[in-house]
Amino acid sequence: MTLTQECIYIGLLVLGILATFATAGLLLWLCSFSRFAPFFQSLHNLSPQVVAIVGILFALYTTFFASDIWNIRDRAQTAIQQEAEALRSLFRLAEQQSPEIGMPIITALRDYARVTIQVEWPLLAQGQPASAQGLDAWRQLLRAVLAPPVVNGVPTSVHAVLLQEVERVQAARYQRLTQSQKHGDPLKWFAVACLGAFTLLTVALIHLDNWRTQLAALLIYSAAISVSFTAAYLQRSPFQVFVVSPQPIAELITTASLLDQQ
Template identity: 25%
Template sequence: MALSETLVLTCVVALVSALAVLVKNRLFPVGEDEEPREDVAEYIAMMVSVLYALVLGLCLVSVWDTRSAASDAVQAEASALHQTYLLADVFPTAQKQAVRNAATAYASYVVHAEWPLMVEREPLGSEGWNLLGQLRDATWIRGSGNTKQQIVAQELTAQLSNVDDARRSREAASQESLSSVLWAGLIIGAVLTIAFMFLFGIERTTTHVVMVMGLSGFIAFTVLLIQQINVPFGDLFGANSTPFTRYFSV
């Protein structure tokens, strides 16, 4: 969902809420002998609002942590892969080119084949692991090798282990989502919080409309924001493939 669509939906929710206030005040006007507000309703509304704010905060923290973990995994994977590419310089020309070709092929597959799957939360399959295996095979020393090559081979093993770990973290992050229990709390809490605004007998319709529009619009925007961040590799707030494209021409 694009930013413009999010703003449009927020405005629609606010306008619908305002229309509901107008209809409510037309059908059930505040009488002269009616209390402007009741203490019990005010207390309950306050408690619901506080609890809902806690749920909103918990959801925002949860989805942002997932998004941050996904971004960190991508950066770590791309950085380790780039180090592998650079360290191959100590090998003979043929092997050096084989390592660099394998690293570039892996980066290209991640960016062009796996990224659209992660946006849609689809399984990534085994092809990426196969390409990583080919890269690992390309880093093995042919023959005894000199001391420098042997030292670099050990460092390459460590870097490929980092790529492996970061890839597992990226795959896990692509499948993570906000708990259905928290989603239920978000929706139910939003409905209750807005509904309680209709319990108060506010005589000035304009004031009532502005209050309900502001509250409902802000809640709608926050829920939509959580929905966007809940996609760790989404287009709007998700982690992107820039770390790979920065290091590799893919």
């Protein structure tokens, strides 16, 4: 994520929190100090159970929404682990072969990991699609496995496993790229904001007898809404802010193989 994008990202979060407290202040003014206060004061018999009903709706919707966002992060992390496992399996199979067969595969594998971490990962953090370099690096890995010395120099069963692992790498990479493009639905954010506003309104209406008590209740609920809003917003994309770790793939760049010692 660039500095400008990060500033916009954090700015929107701060704006959302300020809007929550501003809404609470507006409701306090309308109910207790504005010329509309007598109308709101006429609603003093509103049942406190209304707060529980609206609050539960807000809590449930926020929970489901946050669960969707965090599931995206979990699926992205799973894809990374699967990609790294396929790469490690390919690495271990390659190092068991002779140098003229195994070293080209290991070199292509390390190049793939390097391009993934140094080129592709920053693009994912910026919310951009995958680079052509990442796909080219995978193609080079596939060419290394399909090279004549490998095809002719290893048993058919071993070569089949090598190809299978290369395909697993591509499948996991595609899944990782897919998850990087998923974000929170704007309509769901709008629904969360509306339910939060209705929750604040019901809190204000059941504390019409004392504006100080009303202020305290509004501030407490505003803080609770801000916490849930912040937690969901910071996790809206798995590769932004609290990014998933690329470490499982990065480790392959520096992992020593048996062929390095020959």
